[in-house]
Amino acid sequence: MSTPKRGMRRNLTAYGDEEFSLFLRRAFIKAMGYTDDALERPIIGITNTYSGFNACHRTVPELIEAVKRGVMLAGGLPVEFPTITLHESFAYPTSMYLRNLMAIDAEEMIRAQPIDSVVLIGGCDKTVPALLMGAASANVPAILMVTGPMLTGNHKGERLGACTDCRRFWARYRASEIDDHEINEVNSKLCPTAGTCMVMGTASTMALCAEAMGMMLPGGAAIPAVFAERMRNAEATGARAVALAKERLTPDRIMTPEAIENALRVLLAVGGSTNAIVHLTAIAGRLGLAVDLDSFDRMGRETPVLVDLKPTGQHYMEDLYNAGGLATILRELKPLLHGKALTVTGKTLEQNLAEVRAPEKQEVVKPLRDPVFKEGGIAVLRGNLAPDGAIIKQSAASEKLMSHTGRAVVFESLDDLADRIDDPQLDVNADDVLVLKNAGPKGAPGMPEAGYIPIPRKLAQQGVKDMVRISDARMSGTAFGSIVLHVAPESAIGGPLALVRNGDRIRLDVPHRRLELLVDEAELTLRRKQWRAPAAGAEDNRGYRKLFFDTVQQADRGCDFDFLAAKVTMRIPRMP
Numbered sequence: 001m002s003t004p005k006r007g008m009r010r011n012l013t014a015y016g017d018e019e020f021s022l023f024l025r026r027a028f029i030k031a032m033g034y035t036d037d038a039l040e041r042p043i044i045g046i047t048n049t050y051s052g053f054n055a056c057h058r059t060v061p062e063l064i065e066a067v068k069r070g071v072m073l074a075g076g077l078p079v080e081f082p083t084i085t086l087h088e089s090f091a092y093p094t095s096m097y098l099r100n101l102m103a104i105d106a107e108e109m110i111r112a113q114p115i116d117s118v119v120l121i122g123g124c125d126k127t128v129p130a131l132l133m134g135a136a137s138a139n140v141p142a143i144l145m146v147t148g149p150m151l152t153g154n155h156k157g158e159r160l161g162a163c164t165d166c167r168r169f170w171a172r173y174r175a176s177e178i179d180d181h182e183i184n185e186v187n188s189k190l191c192p193t194a195g196t197c198m199v200m201g202t203a204s205t206m207a208l209c210a211e212a213m214g215m216m217l218p219g220g221a222a223i224p225a226v227f228a229e230r231m232r233n234a235e236a237t238g239a240r241a242v243a244l245a246k247e248r249l250t251p252d253r254i255m256t257p258e259a260i261e262n263a264l265r266v267l268l269a270v271g272g273s274t275n276a277i278v279h280l281t282a283i284a285g286r287l288g289l290a291v292d293l294d295s296f297d298r299m300g301r302e303t304p305v306l307v308d309l310k311p312t313g314q315h316y317m318e319d320l321y322n323a324g325g326l327a328t329i330l331r332e333l334k335p336l337l338h339g340k341a342l343t344v345t346g347k348t349l350e351q352n353l354a355e356v357r358a359p360e361k362q363e364v365v366k367p368l369r370d371p372v373f374k375e376g377g378i379a380v381l382r383g384n385l386a387p388d389g390a391i392i393k394q395s396a397a398s399e400k401l402m403s404h405t406g407r408a409v410v411f412e413s414l415d416d417l418a419d420r421i422d423d424p425q426l427d428v429n430a431d432d433v434l435v436l437k438n439a440g441p442k443g444a445p446g447m448p449e450a451g452y453i454p455i456p457r458k459l460a461q462q463g464v465k466d467m468v469r470i471s472d473a474r475m476s477g478t479a480f481g482s483i484v485l486h487v488a489p490e491s492a493i494g495g496p497l498a499l500v501r502n503g504d505r506i507r508l509d510v511p512h513r514r515l516e517l518l519v520d521e522a523e524l525t526l527r528r529k530q531w532r533a534p535a536a537g538a539e540d541n542r543g544y545r546k547l548f549f550d551t552v553q554q555a556d557r558g559c560d561f562d563f564l565a566a567k568v569t570m571r572i573p574r575m576p
């Protein structure tokens with residue numbers, strides 16, 4: 001068996017003469033000023049996900065310097081390279097539309113270049129899943145680190161966090177409880193430092209899940225972005241990347257079924273973002289693992305929410321860091337975890353955990369016997385309105401609305417929603433169910449975070465804080481409310497959501513996991529015949545947009561492109 005090629009000899013450009021390819025490569029790379037000695041070292045790629053549009057990644061340049069220092073101290077040659085970066089507020093129509101493009105970019109650049117191992121630097125919501133999806137498919141030794149959460153802001157003595165408090169203050173502004181001056185003041189205080197949203201949004205959730213999955217150094221998820229500890233974590237990550245290259249420890253040995261199940265368990269226990277189930281499904285799909293939503297729901301019934309963090313609780317990520325970070329959560333969850341799962345340290349999850357001292361006192365992570373919420377944060381719903389599933393973040397919903405029947409008030413699209421939601425003539429009551437169509441993977445496109453349908457202004461001004469809302473869209477992990485999301489199949493491809501009309505009755509029954517459109521089957525058959533797909537836009541037939549429309553899968557398949565997922569070999573989580 002021939003020895004795999006290393007360093008500059010890996011992935012040679014195809015000129016039909018390998019020695020010439022290497023000769024040419026060395027000639028060009030020497031223009032960077034490297035010596036022959038440097039070029040013989042293990043080559044550690046570092047993804048540069050910095051962008052002037054991505055404040056969550058503002059610290060990436062200094063993190064890269066720290067990673068490089070770690071690589072060189074361990075005897076490797078660090079080489080950074082750019083990949084796509086995505087910020088939630090700077091990606092039209094939505095960052096989810098571009099997640100798969102970033103995953104393709106990461107995968108192909110890792111595969112194309114002479115990299116012995118790679119440090120993946122992510123942070124903002126879609127970047128971590130995209131990098132892990134790419135790394136899973138490229139299967140080159142990889143280690144993830146995140147930019148880390150922001151510190152909290154302060155307004156009138158009250159702590160502020162992006163973006164749970166963005167939404168809370170915006171809702172107060174819509175209800176005329178605060179004026180223009182105050183909302184502008186709050187706007188300047190919501191994101192006081194570099195880093196990712198410091199509540200349990202998608203970035204925090206995915207960071208904790210990735211650490212639980214074993215793809216990050218222990219403790220890496222919760223360190224605030226601007227702490228010196230974050231730089232030390234980067235240096236250690238660089239050093240470990242050199243060891244990974246020597247050990248040839250590839251992602252398929254770490255992201256095993258057990259590791260993904262650990263991540264799913266952590267998602268439930270942290271009351272994490274609903275987006276993470278889509279992302280973990282996509283990552284698992286790259287490894288031939290199909291996440292079964294009903295099994296995930298069963299896992300949820302025996303996994304309580306332990307973390308008291310916004311938006312469902314009261315603390316922020318810096319508090320979780322002070323409380324010991326993920327290790328404190330894992331210690332409580334231990335009986336429910338696969339402790340023998342291998343991690344990027346070369347040790348198992350339980351070995352890593354044994355090396356971390358428990359905090360003497362903390363109040364962010366509750367004990368298993370006295371949790372924040374007795375079941376996992378996310379429940380999976382089925383019924384004639386969602387034959388392929390829908391989800392609700394029950395830990396962030398109003399208990400009184402968890403069994404609710406109401407009259408549908410339907411918005412046909414995002415534009416229709418924007419046009420009419422605040423119309424004083426809108427026929428809507430607090431007991432109604434707001435329904436948004438055509439906001440799913442193909443509908444919007446990109447399944448935007450529009451599921452947090454605003455409370456109609458006239459009701460907000462009467463003090464209504466929550467209503468049942470249903471859509472095929474996603475919702476920011478920082479949001480809260482009785483909101484049913486990810487309805488599959490989506491309305492834009494003729495899923496039952498497309499058939500809902502104003503005045504229909506809808507029943508939501510979270511305890512029994514049901515979502516029903518109370519319209520008889522004969523009427524639904526008639527409506528199905530009358531249904532017409534939304535007209536294609538002028539740009540829908542070219543470029544990435546065409547690829548997206550042609551191949552994106554539904555939410556229950558992680559919204560990955562069908563040709564990127566591996567052949568399914570196992571369904572997870574494996575629950576009795």
Ligand code: FES
Pocket residue numbers: 056087088089123124125195196197201203
């Ligand atoms: Fe980047 Fe929230 S916008 S993590």
